[in-house]
Amino acid sequence: MREYDFHSIEPKWQDLWEAEKAYRTEDASDKPKLYCLDYFPYPSGDGLHVGHCRNYIPTDVISRYYRMKGFNVLHPMGWDAFGLPAENEAIRLKKSPREITRRNTANFKRQLKLLGTSYDWEREINSSDPEYYRWTQWFFLLLYKRGLAYEKESEQWWCPHCKTVLANEQAKDGKCWRCGTAVEKKQLKQWFFKITDYADRLADDLDTVDWPERIKIMQRNWIGKSVGAEVVFEIVSASDSSRHPVTVFTTRLDTIMGATFLVLAPEHPLVQEIVSDGQRADVETYIANAKTKTEIDRMSTEKEKTGVFTGAYAINPFSGEKVPVWIADYVLMGYGTGAIMAVPAHDSRDFVFAKKYGLPIRQVITWPGVTYEESVWNDLYSEHGSLVNSGRFDDLTTEAAFAAMIAEGQEKGVAKAETNYHMRDWLISRQRYWGAPIPMIHCPTCGTVPVPESQLPVLLPDVEGYEPSGTGESPLAGIKDWVETTCPVCGGPARRETDTMDGFACSSWYELRYTSPHDDKVPFDRAKVDYWLPVDLYVGGAEHAVMHLLYSRFWTKVMYDAGLIGFTEPFARLMNQGMLLSYDGQKMSKSRHNVITPDEVVEQYGADTLRLYELFMAPFEQEVAWSKEGISGAHRFVKRLWELGQRSIDASHGELRPARIPGFELHINKLTKKITEDVEKFKFNTAVAAFMEYFNFLSGIVRADETVLSTVEWQSGMHQLLVLLAPFAPHMTEELWQEYGGVGSIHRQPWPAWDDSKLVESEVEVAVQINGKVRGTMVVASDSNDDELEKLALRQDFVVKYTAGHIVKRVVVIKGKIVNIVVQ
């Protein structure tokens, strides 16, 4: 009997699998296909911790399982290698980001191998490789050609720590998504992708994918579709009586007769032109104040609303009424038109503002049975109803009034239907070195022109220094040789665009690249993409709900529109693994000194133990804390199993005799069914529990009679157990399989089927209840009918005892489960 020496077993098989290219994926096959993909990992210098393994272990189980089931499985891995941490680390260590990245990816790969994963490493990709980012640039040009990439000067989120701008969804709660620093606003000329053009499709197509509802809702909220109208008011300047049209966005055009004032965002360009001399000082002070506020302060809904009167008045295009124009920072320049019509009677925010500054409140909507009270806000007041105090629109329902006003407004040219989105265009310029250069050239005569496809890639120059300037200009701007180029149109001197692309651009198409990772003619081979895509199973954390997952969907739709691919959603099924907290219940982090690495766990217990433990500890989607005792329990199980395997192998050498082991066939068939169903449903925790249960059943039998080991049934049961366990614990099962003299790798064995007829037990235990309380059980033939069950139950001693002196009113029989006797 051999000791369980995982230190030698695991590396042995890992090396052999690698040498034999055991997990290489075929491109053409008659088998059904399965594309199982992990989120594109960013190879940080810290390496993997056991939390990351909660992603890679389950996808490995799935991949191994489907291979055994006869699927052609694509399970690749690569590196989202461009990005700030590598660049910052490089600056700190005075090395090149390329070198840092090489070191980090090598470490990640080593760690993934340590877990016994079955990636096809021949398909490894790296987004910072020119062979890859050449095509990222190619896609940039595709978007540009399709009018979906544009340059615009505007105020943008700026992270003073990362020294770069951020896209809207990357500035969460006024903080940088990466480093948590409070973001500022900076006026800069930047490149954008017009993701808003796809807002409706991005929202609608969510119905077609099998994703967690939570993620779909987050995306819908983020897109934030809002159907309403734009209305033009005319503001009469208080200083020179000039007239200035101002457009407001409203979802409640029907309430326009109740608009008692207008509010502009403090940054609204019209403010300067309309403000009265008397109010100018106050207005200037207010604007200056608003600027110094952090976005966190400004966005807080707790904060009291403030504002200042401009001295100017606007004319309501529907009533001709003159209403005062205010500025207030509760109106955001970035949403809608930066100006609103305030209807305090029917909007809680306008109500609060009107109360504070003594502005008039006029009810224009009524509801049957509701009395409007001007002094206090009631949430009902924002409900739909019918109109009053609205002249020719009186008595219409809100919906009818809306339609009538649109019609009238369109005729007069003062209003039109309009839809707004919370989502903004995707700002992709980054003022940092370590990214894919934006393939554009600025020519003094021809303007901004794209780099011709034939000149791709625009290589990131190798340079000494690339520290961010912090001025809003990329470090590439300082590299004269690189910046100075010739215009591809006129041949004259021109300058390269010096910003690089957001790393999320690189990860917006990578799932396609795995199908033909080394193709140097096209970004992907259409036939292969047609075969493999969409991704059948995409697995990663929930943190990318509105970033990567939205961007990627957007690019996919653009490619579809360009005729490059034949599908509109890249990821058919999405699963989010739960977070793994450290043993202290805290998030694992370097600063808390509670990081657990797979290296240390594998060293102490082996990869198979780590795998089983992570699969067992909690449901896949659920957050759970690491337990030092828990992992040793998993290790105990692995060792016991190893020992039983060894004893079985020893017993297999002699003559085998047939035997009838009660329940044996039932158990192995039950196990097979359970494991198969649980794996497909991602219920790995109960699958592992089922293995443990089966093991307990087996060891009970051996304890009672050791000679059972050398029976035909035992040996075939043991074989099947190993095959079922192979995706979970690939090393030990392979080792035992080989010791058994199994032919080929256990990982190429066909997945066992179960026999439904063997699942039927001849006898079952049925619980007997009196008035819903279990008073005992009885063992009956499983094919007993209701009548027999009822009679049998009534004959039980404990039933006689409880029913004595009572009248049996009713007997409920649930076959094979329960008999409930209702008395008196």
Place this chain on the structure above:
RNA sequence: GCCGGGAUGGCGGAACUGGCAGACGCACGGGACUUAAAAUCCCGCGGUGGGAACACUGUGUGGGUUCAAUUCCCACUCCCGGCACCA
């Protein structure tokens, strides 16, 4: 504030479509082995009462439906996540 998700022993969790709550693991207690400890193996383990048989009670709280509720319905409490002045 709005939108999601959740609450089951000392702990992680299990329970098909309403049918014996607590599978499996951990921790803990007892025993075996050992000079001893660790490891290993065996037994026990929701709470209360009881020597035991057994009884009562128990899935966040309060109601309801049902022969039967962790599961369905109504009201509420707390926790976690996301969004947050979006007009």
